[in-house]
Amino acid sequence: MTTAIEQIGRSGLRAARASQDTLTFAFRILARMFDVRAYNSAVRMVLINQIYFTSVQILPLFLAVAVIFGAIVIGIIGQYLIHLGLFYYFGQLLMGFVVTEFAPFITVLLIALRSSSAINAEIAVMKVNKELNTLYVFRIDVINYLFLPRILSGILSIVLLSWLFSMIVLASGLIFSALLFDMSMNDYVTALLASAKFSDLIVMLIKCATMGFFIIMIPIRYGMRATDELTSIPVSVLQGMVNVFIAIMIIEVVSLIVMSLIEKFI
Amino acid sequence: MYSKEELLDKELYEIMTQEKHRLGLVSMDAPLISNLSVLSNIALIKQYHGRLSVREAEDIARMHLEKLHLDNIAAKRNPVLLEMQRFSVMVLRAVMVEDAMVVIDRPFKIMPDLDDTRFIHDVLTSVDDLFQECHVFDYLWNEKRYTGGMIHGA
Numbered sequence: 001m002t003t004a005i006e007q008i009g010r011s012g013l014r015a016a017r018a019s020q021d022t023l024t025f026a027f028r029i030l031a032r033m034f035d036v037r038a039y040n041s042a043v044r045m046v047l048i049n050q051i052y053f054t055s056v057q058i059l060p061l062f063l064a065v066a067v068i069f070g071a072i073v074i075g076i077i078g079q080y081l082i083h084l085g086l087f088y089y090f091g092q093l094l095m096g097f098v099v100t101e102f103a104p105f106i107t108v109l110l111i112a113l114r115s116s117s118a119i120n121a122e123i124a125v126m127k128v129n130k131e132l133n134t135l136y137v138f139r140i141d142v143i144n145y146l147f148l149p150r151i152l153s154g155i156l157s158i159v160l161l162s163w164l165f166s167m168i169v170l171a172s173g174l175i176f177s178a179l180l181f182d183m184s185m186n187d188y189v190t191a192l193l194a195s196a197k198f199s200d201l202i203v204m205l206i207k208c209a210t211m212g213f214f215i216i217m218i219p220i221r222y223g224m225r226a227t228d229e230l231t232s233i234p235v236s237v238l239q240g241m242v243n244v245f246i247a248i249m250i251i252e253v254v255s256l257i258v259m260s261l262i263e264k265f266i
Numbered sequence: 267m268y269s270k271e272e273l274l275d276k277e278l279y280e281i282m283t284q285e286k287h288r289l290g291l292v293s294m295d296a297p298l299i300s301n302l303s304v305l306s307n308i309a310l311i312k313q314y315h316g317r318l319s320v321r322e323a324e325d326i327a328r329m330h331l332e333k334l335h336l337d338n339i340a341a342k343r344n345p346v347l348l349e350m351q352r353f354s355v356m357v358l359r360a361v362m363v364e365d366a367m368v369v370i371d372r373p374f375k376i377m378p379d380l381d382d383t384r385f386i387h388d389v390l391t392s393v394d395d396l397f398q399e400c401h402v403f404d405y406l407w408n409e410k411r412y413t414g415g416m417i418h419g420a
Contacts, residue, residue: 041320042313122301134296137282137289138363140314 025221026213029143029151038144046145050153054115055161062110062161063168069106070169073098074176082181090183091191094173100204100259103165105252107158108211112244115157116219119150120240123223124233132224147220154216159208199262207255214247267406278371278403285367290360290397292353293371298344304355305331305340311362330358334392349377354389361396368400374408383412 032038074094081087123146126132135142170192177183222240226232268274282289298307308330309323316323331337334354339347347355353376360368373386380386390400404412 040314040317041323042310045313045320126299129300130295130297131299134299137291137293137296138311138314138359139286140310145314 022218022221026217029147029213029217032143032148033152038141038148042140043144043149047149047152050149051156053118054111054153055157058110058114058161062107062165065106065110066165066168067172069102070098070165070172071176073102074169074173075180078177078181087181090177090181091188091193091195094170095192095195095197095200098169098173099166100200103169104158104162104204104208104211105248107162107165107208108215108248111154111157111161111212112215112241112248115154116215116244117237117241119216120219120223120237121233123220124226124236127224127226128228128230128233147217150220151213151216155209155212158212158215159205162204162208200259203255203259203262207251210255211248211251214251215244218243218247267404267409269406271405274372274403274405278369281369281401285369288363288365288367288398290363290366290368291371292356292360292368292373292376294375295371296356298347298352298355298359300344303341303343304336304347307344307355308358308362311359315364327358327362330361330393330396334358334389349379350385353377353386357389357393361393366397368397370400370402372404373402374404374411381411 077093077097078087078090081090081093126146132142132146135145174185174188177188178185219237219240222236222243225239226236268277282291298304299310302310305324305327308327309320312318312323312326313320318326328337328340331340336351336354339351339355344352353373356376357368357370360366368390370386373383374380377385386402402412
């Protein structure tokens with residue numbers, strides 16, 4: 001019994017230490033983000049490349065997913081609301097669920113599956129190949145040159161792609177609500193505008209930025225944990241991606257709590 | 267010239283620590299960045315420390331690549347380079363450091379097929395206006411491969 005309790009305590013302490021390390025690292029990156037001296041032409045070039053890899057290359061897949069998922073979700077939601085006699089809440093569900101929850105979640109999942117894993121593997125390979133040593137020898141700051149542009153591109157990509165996803169879903173909602181539910185454009189737009197809350201949009205923006213920050217920062221951290229052995233690369237990617245998933249869940253829960261508190265007090 | 271790896275590593279570490287602000291290291295332990303082209307690898311130093319724009323830094327890098335007749339590999343990346351090309355690019359990257367002190371760590375580890383140091387000498391001579399001093403670290407048993415008295419024993 002004592003051993004079991006000790007084991008739980010040890011695991012708890014390990015988890016607490018890991019969280020503390022992650023947050024300390026996050027604050028170091030944040031501090032650099034607002035330091036103008038960190039941005040030279042090399043860093044800007046990496047940032048542009050990363051935005052291209054993260055946001056532009058994914059566009060064909062992303063647009064297809066947005067149209068297909070958007071149509072399915074709007075179709076299902078509309079049918080259920082009609083069935084329950086609650087079609088009055090159609091606009092509220094679109095704004096409250098699709099725009100503030102569904103769009104960021106699908107965007108984060110797509111970016112995490114594609115870019116987080118790639119960045120985790122890239123950093124781990126650089127570590128194994130001693131390329132990080134090259135940067136150290138030539139006095140090139142690893143945080144400024146490697147981490148900062150990737151994290152900034154993650155934040156920008158999640159924020160912008162979430163908005164794009166929302167716009168596509170709402171646009172396809174306009175078409176499907178006219179085809180399936182005989183809803184006029186005027187009624188649709190009025191329902192959406194009546195349900196739009198500025199506070200929800202701000203929380204969504206902050207949530208997207210936070211997710212963008214963590215789903216790139218965590219894989220970088222785990223990539224850095226690779227040793228000199230090639231076999232440490234898959235291990236670091238595996239651990240990084242599991243932690244990215246946990247981070248997404250934590251941010252989702254925290255944002256829901258914040259939104260309900262705002263709802264309660266404002 | 268050193269008889270043991272530990273002695274060489276110790277001495278190398280000391281010089282790297284003392285001269286870190288003007289160190290231009292050519293070593294297997296400081297490889298070219300594999301997701302950058304040859305041109306970007308060389309230009310990176312000027313972009314970062316000289317705060318030059320991408321175009322300015324790449325123009326300088328291209329000019330030096332042309333000097334070594336390597337302009338045909340500017341767009342290539344590290345894994346596809348031949349050993350001698352890789353060495354030349356590493357030297358060019360090293361001399362991009364301001365007032366560079368070039369330190370070549372075990373050149374025959376980078377180019378195992380080389381018989382002597384004539385090629386190393388030729389590369390260094392073509393860029394001798396870009397660095398202040400050069401040190402080569404190697405093992406004692408490679409002494410015979412060093413010709414022309416270019417290397418002073420440490």
